[in-house]
Amino acid sequence: MDELVPVQKQKDGSVVVSGRDLHDFLDVKTKYADWFKRMSEYGFDENVDFAVFLKNEKDDTAFGGSRKITDHALTLDMAKEISMIQRTERGKQARRYFLEVEKRYKQQLPQTPEEKLALTMQVANRLNNRMAKVEDDIDFIKNKSEIDSTQRYKLKAARNRKAVEICGGSNSNFYNTKGAPRKVFRELEHDLKEVFVISRYEDLKKEDFDRAVSFINNWHASYPLEQEISQINAQVNLEI
Structure with missing residues (x-):
C-alpha cells in the first residue's frame, strides 16, 4: 500500500497523522491554521481527537535556518472524518487510505518483548475495569441503542x-x-x-x-x- 499520508505509531499502539501532512495531501488552498480551526469545530476535542505540538520547519530567513510551527497529531478517526468532510476526490482517497491503515495495524501482532508486555498489561487493565464497573458496562450497552x-x-x-x-x-x-x-x-x-x-x-x-x-x-x-x-x-x- 502506497503511503499517501505519513502515519506514526505511538507507544500505546495508537496511530496518529500530522494535520499539516493531511492538509498538504488534500491540497487545501486555505491556510493551515484557518483550515484546522474550522475542521476542529466539527465536534473534535483537544487531547481526545488531536494533540497540539510544535515542530521545526526549514526557513532560510529565520535565525538558525528554521522556525517553530504548530502542528496537530490527529487520531485515525479524526483524519477519516476530516477527509470525508472535504467532499473532494483527494478526500475520498485519503479516507480509503486511512481505513486500510487502520485495518493493517489491527492485524499486526506485537513483536518485541516490550510490545507483548504492554499488550498483556492493556488486556489485564481492561479485564479489571470491566469487573469493577458492571454498571458502566450496562450504561455503555444502553448507549449503543438508537436515539428515542x-x-x-x-x-x-x-x-x-x-x-x-x-x-x-x-x-x-x-x-x-x-x-x-x-x-x-x-x-x-x-x-x-x-x-x-x-x-x-x-x-x-x-x-x-x-x-x-x-x-x-x-x-x-x-x-x-x-x-x-x-x-x-x-x-x-x-x-x-
Whole structure:
C-alpha cells in the first residue's frame, strides 16, 4: 500500500497523522491554521481527537535556518472524518487510505518483548475495569441503542434552525426563493448521515447524539452553495 499520508505509531499502539501532512495531501488552498480551526469545530476535542505540538520547519530567513510551527497529531478517526468532510476526490482517497491503515495495524501482532508486555498489561487493565464497573458496562450497552423520539425531534429541530441560519434567516431572499432552502437541507442531511454512517435519523446511536447536535450547530455549507446564498441574498428586490 502506497503511503499517501505519513502515519506514526505511538507507544500505546495508537496511530496518529500530522494535520499539516493531511492538509498538504488534500491540497487545501486555505491556510493551515484557518483550515484546522474550522475542521476542529466539527465536534473534535483537544487531547481526545488531536494533540497540539510544535515542530521545526526549514526557513532560510529565520535565525538558525528554521522556525517553530504548530502542528496537530490527529487520531485515525479524526483524519477519516476530516477527509470525508472535504467532499473532494483527494478526500475520498485519503479516507480509503486511512481505513486500510487502520485495518493493517489491527492485524499486526506485537513483536518485541516490550510490545507483548504492554499488550498483556492493556488486556489485564481492561479485564479489571470491566469487573469493577458492571454498571458502566450496562450504561455503555444502553448507549449503543438508537436515539428515542424526543432526541429525534431535537435533532431535526437543530437541523431546521441551522438550515434557516445558513440561508440568511427566514426573511432572506434565499430562504424565500422557491426550492432554494431545500438545497441547504439536503446538503446538511447528506453530510450528517455520511459522517455518522447512517441512512436515516432513527439509526443514530444515543452515544453519538450530542456529537451529532454539535456537528449540526457547527456545520458550514460547501463553498459553491455559500456563494449562491450570498449572491441571491445580495440581490435587491426591485418590485414596486
